[in-house]
Amino acid sequence: MITPASVQVVPQAVLEDQQAIQIEDAVKNVSGVSPGFSFGGMSQSFMVRGFETGFASFRDGFRFPLATKFSLANIARVEVLKGATANLYGRIEPGGMVNLVTKRPQTERYYALNQQFGSYGQFQTLADATGAINKSGTLLYRLNFEYLNQNSFRDFGFTDRIFVAPSVTWKIAPSTQFDVDFTYKDLETREDFGIVALGNRPAKLPRSRFLDEPADKTHENIYNTAATLTHAFNDDWRARARFS
Known part of the structure; x- marks a missing residue:
């Protein structure tokens, strides 16, 4: 099934190759996305297709209840959903959204x-x-x-x-x-x-x-x-x- 939306994914392999420390390092790989106002470096915000996401942070597809700057320590990949399709996840600016997918427990040690x-x-x-x-x-x-x-x-x-x-x-x-x-x-x-x-x-x-x-x-x-x-x-x- 073809996803009827514009989605770009920054996988864990890229994060490791870049030795990325913060989310801003990851979204440099995504066209049309740049850091937004971060309240002096304390919060996370991005400009997606010209619209600022504000402090609407998403983790595993759900809105994170706190405005804060995330660590990449437990992040498996970074997903950027562009355009108004992002409104499927709630009240979001029409530019899109940035979603952080966390590392999950595995059976193998x-x-x-x-x-x-x-x-x-x-x-x-x-x-x-x-x-x-x-x-x-x-x-x-x-x-x-x-x-x-x-x-x-x-x-x-x-x-x-x-x-x-x-x-x-x-x-x-x-x-x-x-x-x-x-x-x-x-x-x-x-x-x-x-x-x-x-x-x-x-x-x-x-x-x-x-x-x-x-x-x-x-x-x-x-x-x-x-x-x-x-x-x-x-x-x-x-x-x-x-x-x-």
Whole structure:
């Protein structure tokens, strides 16, 4: 069946090849999509076909209840649905939507540890573990972890983030499963609203110049639990209900 919509997918292989750290790194691969207003770097927003998505974030096809900046530690792929077809997912700007698909628990055991170093003192540790909890394979788990510490090309800019995302899948029947996902993020950073404009042009200042109070810091704690029940009627039709 051909999907009657314009959909572009950034798969996990591309995210790994790019060593992407944030969603903005992923959407660079998608035409017609660019970062939007992020409230000083604290939230996630995109311009899709000229329309700003605002802080309407979607995870696994459901609207995420909090305006925050996501980690890629537990993201399997990034989907961009362009055009008014995105209104199938609720009240959305006609440009489209960005949907984050999370990594799911797997039957086969898998463990991974990744350490990354980069410019401006970047230090990132990623851990990923999944497998079956019981012998029958009806209970599965996955645990994703990230620690990120980095400075910025902007004066006084920094990010210190801890992200933990455990999830459990219960296969009730061959066509029915129940998922519980928990995410925790502890973020300390300094909001940065950029350079002021004089007239119709940015002020002639060094790109590293920070104009807010250097002593101001922002500390964000995010907790979210989502429970999802999925039932497949056949290969083409399924129903999903989520409480978050």
